[in-house]
Amino acid sequence: MPADQTPAKGGDRPGLTILIAAPRGFCxxxxxxxxxxxxxxxxxxxxxxxxxxxxxxxxxxxxxxxxxxxxxxxxxxxxxxxxxxxxxxxxxxxxxxxxxxxxxxxxxATCPLVSKVHRQAERLLEKDKHILFIGHAGHPEVIGTMGQVAKGEMTLVETVEDVANLPFTSEDDLAFLTQTTLSVDDTAEIIAALQARFPSIAAPKAEDICYATSNRQAAVKELAPGSDLVLVIGAPNSSNSLRLVEVAERCGTTAKLIQRADEIDPVWLEGVGTVGLTAGASAPETLVREVVDKLAEWRTIEERPVLVTEEKMIFKLPRQLAD
Missing domain, CATH: 3.40.50.11270 (Rossmann fold)
Incomplete structure (x- = not known):
């Protein structure tokens, strides 16, 4: 799998191919x-x-x-x-x-796709359904979504194991919603477990995991198998960035979460000919270029984009700031 690591012409630095995910970064x-x-x-x-x-x-x-x-x-x-x-x-x-x-x-400044989940929760309560919310405890989005309803009207589900321990029966009037920044694969497993245990559970009309989360995970699935190392630019408290690391590791590729280029350890590049590079939805493109520049200090770089889709989504500003 490693790319050709022979020194580039005119220098003694070995070559390094960087597969750059698209889309990446800001949503x-x-x-x-x-x-x-x-x-x-x-x-x-x-x-x-x-x-x-x-x-x-x-x-x-x-x-x-x-x-x-x-x-x-x-x-x-x-x-x-x-x-x-x-x-x-x-x-x-x-x-x-x-x-x-x-x-x-x-x-x-709530993301409109998060606001959509909030509105769904309100509509489900109007129908007297108890909501099972798939998400990670303590994440601000989960706190915000569960805070749309009175205590006891929504139950958090984090894992497939949680589904087995839920204190409900197939006769209960249930519905589920999900955090927008989850692992697509993990969430699918949890949803399958919910539907197996509660066949009549109501599902959202459209998937709650946001387009940007899904697209960035799809791009990592595309580039990780051909990489020796995947670098994910993102914060340790960024759910969508952590999921990108997990996606790469599930492909069998070593992955590292970094916030800035200065966190890269040159030892990571030993025996590495191809690096996959992506950025979580909160990381600006300037940090991607910073990482590429840092890698270029040690190796002769060849960049290759890995495009899975183009994003053209734009959200309107709140009325009081739109002028």
């Missing part, structure tokens, strides 16, 4: 969320407060801090006269309710 929801913070800073002036990291990427967060954004975890850290933006992951209903009680100026 439409992340683009929108970052633009919301930037436009809020332009319209209202600094500081603009942001509840939770706007997206899970330290480089992006630090860049927005430099422009005047202040990141907090809870609304009680926001002064009464300051604008606040809610992160792309979504928030429990109690958060905008508290903002309205305090008469705060707030802008909701």
């Amino acid at each position: 439409a929801g992340v683009d929108r969320a970052i633009e919301i913070v930037e436009r809020a800073l332009e319209k209202y002036g600094a500081p603009v407060y942001v509840r939770h990291e706007i997206v899970h990427n330290r480089y992006v967060v630090e860049g927005l801090k430099a422009k005047g954004a202040i990141f907090v975890e809870e609304l009680d850290e926001v002064p009464d006269d300051a604008p606040v933006v809610f992160s792309a992951h979504g928030v429990p209903k109690s958060v905008p309710e508290e903002a309205e009680r305090r008469e705060l100026l707030y802008v909701d």
